[in-house]
Amino acid sequence: MSWTFLPIVIVLAVLAFIGGRAVAMRRARVAKAHSRPEQHGLYALIWVAVPALVVLIVVSLFAASFEHRLLAAGAPAEVTALEPIRKEAFFADARRLGAGQRTQQAWEQPFAGMLPVEGQRAARIGQTVDFAGIVAALLAAVLGGLFVFSQIRPDLRARNRVEGWVVGVLFTCSALAVLTTVGIIASLLFDATRFFAAVPIQEFLFGTQWSPQIAIRADQVGSSGAFGALPLFAGTFLIMLIAMAVAAPIGLFSAIYLSEYAGPAVRAIVKPLLEILAGVPTVVYGFFAALTVGPALRAFFNRIGELLVGGPLDSLGQHLVTVQNQMALTAGLVMGIMLIPFVSSLSDDIINAVPQTLRDGSYAMGATRSETVKRVILPAALPGVVAALMLAISRAIGETMIVTMAAGAQANLTANPLDTVTTVTYQIVTLLTGDSAFDTPTTLSAFGLGLTLFVVTLVLNVIALSIVRKYREQYD
Structure with a gap:
């Protein structure tokens, strides 16, 4: 359904508003009106625009199906006799020809000769359906206008x-x-x-082996189908802890500086520059982690290992690489950088919401600025700051692109930040974009991971709300 009629609907709605207001003003001269003329105009606008928009939406939703049925009903017998997949492909190519596009495949005779004819018929059917939709929308607008203008009178509410x-x-x-x-x-x-x-839920929640590949043959090796999700959640929380170790102090201290120490000129420059990080796409952070942070950390830790313990040697006497580009530390550091503006902006707004009278009272008692921040402002802003940190934690748990490019894909149950790990979100993407059948445990395990992750995030949000309610203070 073409939405070229939408500007006409807007024009009709504006005319209805003007006309309804004019009619209400003229009839208000006879008796005192309950509502203002502009409200009568808005009432007329609604009754003209809404029915037309409803018709346009309905026609848009069902036009394609209706056009397909009409096209199939008048198709030649040779096309109707085709198997369902080829028949649908023929109708799709006919609609493409009718829209002026190229077909996706070459058809043999006699179907190649039928395509232009069916394409013209598909174009005529589409034009007819569009025209019928426009007429129906126009008729709905006219009927709505006739109804509403018959209702406009001084006593109309x-x-x-x-x-x-x-x-x-x-x-x-x-x-x-x-x-x-x-x-x-x-x-x-x-x-x-x-x-x-x-898969038993206890095996899923407490199993330590994650290998969701199911064997197709009885003699197939390496596809046992282990669905222990503990390594996935361990990797997810390890990366989250590293990210929050970066984002929480830097973001909170930045908010304190911008709120309590920075002057207006510094704040006007630093705050927008800091919040630019929030507009960087996560895939760019992923590139930054994979191409810059990962190699730098690998070179640094491998060099430290060589200096401290000498490092393992290969057959040529050269030091082996013990740390890879992809590791939990890389993903955690970059994710923490991504979360800094999130924590900083929310904490800054929360600290600024603390009443100025508390600051003035603290200064009047002889407290310094740092003592006021530590003993007055932060306790007063604690519920909001905790809520901001919990939201950042939820954001870190649900991040996908950075961990895909920087953390790796090995399901290791480890607490070493230099090891390659994988996360729940990465596995969900991998499982749902593979070529496995949808009704197999391999694919359905993505929904088990998603449900568990949803429950974990929900529990974190509930904890944040309980902390906010417990320590919230009311100010006049």
């Missing part, structure tokens, strides 16, 4: 009805948000239940 429409839109948006959350949880639960029916 236009303000209440407009507010009712606004409340309905707000409720619809809230309901969509809730339903989206429910749908996400339901989809995770459904497929995760199928996975846990094949």
